[in-house]
Amino acid sequence: MSEGQEVTAEEQQPLVVQKVQEQYPDAILDVSDARGELTITVRKEGIYELMAFLKSDSELAYNFLADVTAVDYSLMEDVLMKHDYARFTVVYHLLSTERKERLRVKVPVHEKELSIPSMASIWKVANWLERETYDMFGITFDAHPDLRRILMPDDYEGYPLRKDYPLRGRGERETFNFEEQNV
């Protein structure tokens, strides 16, 4: 996957990168710009405070959380090496409706501690988006108000968007109980 050109130190860093580095000097692991789409990769530690800062800071004002999802990089050795062999990456897409600026925030998450703070108390929309990410990848969101499956049936087992999950499933199509569902 092409991450785009690395932003070199000589160039003027975008405002958001400057402000985050000022506020949280250790947080940013990587900054990349793919055709004007800015992506910052940050540490999981302190992510809640960082995201709250991105929204509350009057100059940044990322007031809209457009998407929360995740990526399973287990088959991509080059990305794994960059991320200290963290299998999953949680991805947040932010938009500032005032500045008309978008930002992608990536957070590598190790499989052995597969949880990340919930952003539902910062952006309410995170509630359902995080439930979808939990449903598809099995990443748990700490302090989430209602962490249940959202797309798959409640009694479904497994996380279908993980790369080791077979496309045709593990026989769910045959074993699913079509009679005793609350419809």
Added chain:
Amino acid sequence: MGLESQLGDNIFTTTIDKFVNWGRKNSLWPMPFGTACCAIEMMATLASKFDLSRFGAEAIRFSPRQSDLLIVSGRISIKMMPVLKKIYDQMPDPKWVISMGACASTGGVFDTYTLVQGVDGFIPVDIYLPGCPPRPEDLIDAVIQIQHIVEQESVSPKRQSGAIAS
């Protein structure tokens, strides 16, 4: 010619089956079950350009209890299948089913962990309509095929096609 010659020009005679089927086939009330792009083609079929009312089937009811033709247009996930089954069960007899498009009929390209591979495993299907999605003309053709099926029915339980075969 028998009775008709006595009745004059204003009165026709026919059989009760033909009379009822003539009414039924020309006033099908579809229950749309649109879950994907096939539903867009179904909407086009109902709209003015293709105008399904030319075939008497424009009275779309979003209540299964007022419908006699179920049009399954789109992919059905395992979680949605109990809903579709319940809607089919709620429709009063006699009722017919069109499985519109590749996904409803076979799962289509979505041979995945969550998709029902053909609704005919759960509800009886009268017409399978191929296409991805089928054009409105194809759906009109399917409705005409349903009309031909309706013509074969009988109001008498003894003369139902199934009863004769067994």
